[in-house]
Amino acid sequence: MAKLTLVYGLRLLPSEEVAEVGEGAVKLRNGHEAHVTLHIIEGSKEEIERQLRTSVEAFFDLYPEI
Numbered sequence: 890m891a892k893l894t895l896v897y898g899l900r901l902l903p904s905e906e907v908a909e910v911g912e913g914a915v916k917l918r919n920g921h922e923a924h925v926t927l928h929i930i931e932g933s934k935e936e937i938e939r940q941l942r943t944s945v946e947a948f949f950d951l952y953p954e955i
Contacts, residue, residue, distance in 0.1 A: 896925055904931050
């Protein structure tokens with residue numbers, strides 16, 4: 890299996906301050922660009938941690954070949 894790179898980012902902001910979330914861009918060595926969908930999780934610290942764990946597990950479920 891090829892070596893993989895997981896691209897991610899995290900930032901906590903006050904919920905009432907977030908107006909819009911776009912997508913992240915990743916420039917590839919071959920000159921192309923890939924896009925990363927950004928997601929929002931709102932709640933208490935514990936709720937965010939629980940949902941983040943669930944989301945990461947679900948992400949890898951999408952790629953059973955790895």
